[in-house]
Amino acid sequence: xxxRILLSLHGDFIPFDTFTSAISDLSDILYEVDLSLxxxxxxxxxxxxxxxxxxxIEAIPRVLHKDFADKSSIIVPTVxxxxxxxxxxxxxxxxxxxxxxxxxxxxxxVMNGFVRKIAITGSVNGHLGRPVFLNSQVALHVEKxxxxxxxxxxxxxxxLEMISVRRYGQFGIRHSLTGRSIKCRFDDEMLEKVKAALxxxxxxxxxVHYNAQHEPxxxxxxxxRTFDQESELPSIEEIGGSDPDFTDGMTTExxxxxxxx
Numbered sequence: 200x201x202x203r204i205l206l207s208l209h210g211d212f213i214p215f216d217t218f219t220s221a222i223s224d225l226s227d228i229l230y231e232v233d234l235s236l237x238x239x240x241x242x243x244x245x246x247x248x249x250x251x252x253x254x255x256i257e258a259i260p261r262v263l264h265k266d267f268a269d270k271s272s273i274i275v276p277t278v279x280x281x282x283x284x285x286x287x288x289x290x291x292x293x294x295x296x297x298x299x300x301x302x303x304x305x306x307x308x309v310m311n312g313f314v315r316k317i318a319i320t321g322s323v324n325g326h327l328g329r330p331v332f333l334n335s336q337v338a339l340h341v342e343k344x345x346x347x348x349x350x351x352x353x354x355x356x357x358x359l360e361m362i363s364v365r366r367y368g369q370f371g372i373r374h375s376l377t378g379r380s381i382k383c384r385f386d387d388e389m390l391e392k393v394k395a396a397l398x399x400x401x402x403x404x405x406x407v408h409y410n411a412q413h414e415p416x417x418x419x420x421x422x423x424r425t426f427d428q429e430s431e432l433p434s435i436e437e438i439g440g441s442d443p444d445f446t447d448g449m450t451t452e453x454x455x456x457x458x459x460x
Contacts, residue, residue, distance in 0.1 A: 202271040202323040203247065204229070204278065207255035207330070208309070209316040217309055221317065222256065223366075224306035230365065231299035232274050232281070239361055241267040242274065255320075275321040282319055282331045289343035297416050298382070300341045307337035346411025354404035355381050355415050359396045368393070372403060377414065385420040392423060400426040 206225050208218065226244060233242050240263065247259045260271035281292030285303055295303070310317055310333070318330040360371040360380065368385040370393055383403050385393055405421035 200322075200325045201259050202275045203257055203259045203321065204244075204275050205255045205257050205320040205327070205330075207316075207318045207320070208314050209254055209318075210314045212313055214313055217311070217313060221306060221309045224302045224309070225258075225319070227302040228278055228282075228295075228299050228306070229274060231296050231302070232277050232294045233270065235294035235296060235299075236270050236273060236277070237268070240363055240365060242269075242271055272323045275323050279319060279321045279328065279331055282333070282337075285340050285344070286331065286333060286337050287340075289340040291344050297345055297410060300345055304338045304341040307333040307335065310334075348408060348410055348416075350406050350408050352405070353407040353415075354402050355383075355407065355418055356402040357381070357400070359393070359399055359401045362393060362397060364390070370397075372401065372418075374415070375400075379414070381415050381418060383418040383420050385423070389420065389423065396423065396425045402426070 204225070206221060208221060229242070229244050230240060233240055242260045243263055244258045244260055246256050248257045249255075260269070260274070262269050262271075277292075277294050281295045281299075282303060284290060284292045285295070285300065286307075291300070306317070316332065318332045320327050320330040322328060355372055355374055357372040357375040360373055362368075362370045368387060368390060370383050370385065371380045372383055373379075374381050401423055403418050403420045403423045406419040407415050408417040408419075410416050
């Protein structure tokens with residue numbers, strides 16, 4: 200039997216949007232842990248069955264390519280151990296990115312007037328382990344780990360790495376200053392330009408999300424430029440995101456409102 204993971208929502212009436220949000224949050228956690236362990240998305244998770252007795256969905260993995268190693272037997276216990284840890288204390292679990300922690304927080308907040316209890320259970324050997332029951336402590340602990348976050352207009356520069364179109368367009372930039380990979384989300388119309396820039400030095404400009412340590416963790420990309428020659432590399436001002444023409448004369452606050460609608 201392949202590794203599996205169960206998500207249980209307990210309540211007399213579960214709205215569709217609540218149910219789908221919970222599945223999406225769990226899917227994002229599995230994806231982020233896979234990305235951390237493998238360096239790319241290697242596993243697709245899908246529903247094997249609906250268990251009415253447990254009021255749960257049962258999800259199993261499928262390897263996306265024959266050349267990819269199947270790490271699902273590592274992913275499942277890593278996710279369960281991580282969720283158990285973040286429920287107990289404000290400590291980052293192994294292989295849990297900021298996005299994974301945010302999804303864990305969102306999953307715990309599914310509990311509302313309709314959902315009285317939510318739990319995650321997993322198995323890698325045919326026998327289900329102890330369920331991890333989520334509660335309000337998960338959200339509080341995630342906030343302490345991630346800390347206050349803020350966004351501003353700016354840019355990051357580095358090598359464009361992995362491209363994914365899972366749920367939304369996303370690529371990674373290996374930051375030239377820190378060496379860390381920064382996630383960049385982009386619109387569909389930018390896909391061909393992003394594909395052409397794979398493996399090249401780029402500067403991505405847009406709304407930059409920072410963590411409590413003032414490190415960029417994500418960019419909502421509005422514009423991307425590829426540098427083919429060393430002489431074309433951006434200046435310090437460009438790397439720092441100082442571009443007076445980017446907002447067309449608007450303040451940062453007004454520009455953010457305009458692009459968010």
